Amino acid sequence: MIFTFCWVLNINNLTFKETIHELYEAFNRSLPGFEAHLELAPYRKKVELNIKKNNPKIASTLLLLYPNNNDIYFCLTERQTYKGTHSNQISFPGGKNEIGETIKETALRECNEEIGVQIDEINIIGELTQVYVPPSNFLIHPFVGYCDFKPNFKPNIREVKSIIEIKINDLYKSELIKKTKMSFGTKDQRFQVDVPYMDLNNKIVWGATSVILNEFRKMLKL
Numbered sequence: 001m002i003f004t005f006c007w008v009l010n011i012n013n014l015t016f017k018e019t020i021h022e023l024y025e026a027f028n029r030s031l032p033g034f035e036a037h038l039e040l041a042p043y044r045k046k047v048e049l050n051i052k053k054n055n056p057k058i059a060s061t062l063l064l065l066y067p068n069n070n071d072i073y074f075c076l077t078e079r080q081t082y083k084g085t086h087s088n089q090i091s092f093p094g095g096k097n098e099i100g101e102t103i104k105e106t107a108l109r110e111c112n113e114e115i116g117v118q119i120d121e122i123n124i125i126g127e128l129t130q131v132y133v134p135p136s137n138f139l140i141h142p143f144v145g146y147c148d149f150k151p152n153f154k155p156n157i158r159e160v161k162s163i164i165e166i167k168i169n170d171l172y173k174s175e176l177i178k179k180t181k182m183s184f185g186t187k188d189q190r191f192q193v194d195v196p197y198m199d200l201n202n203k204i205v206w207g208a209t210s211v212i213l214n215e216f217r218k219m220l221k222l
Contacts, residue, residue: 016067020125020146023065023220027126027144032218037131040177040196040210056132056139060107061094063128063216064117065146065168072168075153076200076209077114078161090164090205092212093117094140103127103141115163116154121147128215131208142212166200171217180204 014022065074076090095110097103104127108119128142153163170176182195197206198213205213 016072016148019072020065023125023144023146026219029219031129032215033129036215036218037129037211040198040214041207042196054134054137056137058097058103058106058141059095059138060097060103060110060141060143061092061212062107062111062122063092063142063144063212064111064122064151065144066150067148068150068165073150073165074168075115076164076166076203076205077155077159078164078203080157080159080161088161089207089209090200090203091209092142096138104143107141107143107145114156114160115151116156117147117151121149121151123147128212128219131211133208140208140212142215144216164201164203170200171198171213175199182206 063074065072067073075093077093079089079091081088093111093114094107095114097106098109101109104124107124108122111117111122112119122145124143124145126144128144131140131142132138133140155163176198177196178199179194179196181192195206196210197204198210199205
């Protein structure tokens, strides 16, 4: 319970190194997993039943922490507009696993390719619970890592419209989780659904990204 108070009430009293140490300790405990996922995606109870049957493609993402002006930040990317399922969405650096590489190597490579962070500057702390994404049939392996300093970001303009830097404290602000109506379905048959999302830097962060972030923040409150 002491750990919970450190993060929820006194996070600013921890140094960056102390924060990273607490994260390593958190990964030694049980992860919040599926229950944390359901808070941002209630429909996932049905989704999880179809994973093995659909033989999903494997992908990895990276939640990258770093110090900046005495605060702790992580970054998200705003994707470019393209003809695809995840056009314009807010996401972590990440992508498809390539032949011959581990899932951790995928996360590191994609972070380097999409936002220009050097692989040897990144330290991996642990892996969160896998997340299945039905529209693109990907099974995502979300990793958490850190740099000891603020990275020199160089976004890949072909894939990344902008890099969004967010204070980790924002994951504990009041009214973080909201709802909005989104339209789904085919061109001929559309329907609207109330979808939970995280309001971060005035951006709508939803879907797999919000699910991963919710587990991350819940893990720090165990």
